[in-house]
Amino acid sequence: MGLIMEPMQMEITKLHGIIKGLEYTKKHFSHTLKPYEIENINLQIQQNQNRMGWLIDIYNTNAAHKINTNN
Numbered sequence: 001m002g003l004i005m006e007p008m009q010m011e012i013t014k015l016h017g018i019i020k021g022l023e024y025t026k027k028h029f030s031h032t033l034k035p036y037e038i039e040n041i042n043l044q045i046q047q048n049q050n051r052m053g054w055l056i057d058i059y060n061t062n063a064a065h066k067i068n069t070n071n
Contacts, residue, residue, distance in 0.1 A: 008059050015052040019045055 005013070026033070026041050033041070 008055055008062075012052055012055050012059065015048050015055070019048050019052070022048075 022041050022045050026038060026045075030038060
């Protein structure tokens with residue numbers, strides 16, 4: 001039986017992958033990127049980290065509610 005993910009889990013996983021990809025790009029290709037491109041990558045990383053943190057908080061709150069109410 002395969003792993004079934006809820007939509008929020010998929011979104012968190014997707015954001016995590018995007019962040020890792022941007023970090024990889026910045027690390028390995030910084031010598032070919034212009035300063036404004038690196039700044040843009042840093043901004044995208046920060047925005048995605050903020051969104052992922054927000055989704056994780058919501059997911060954890062929902063999970064705690066389910067545990068506490070036995071649903």
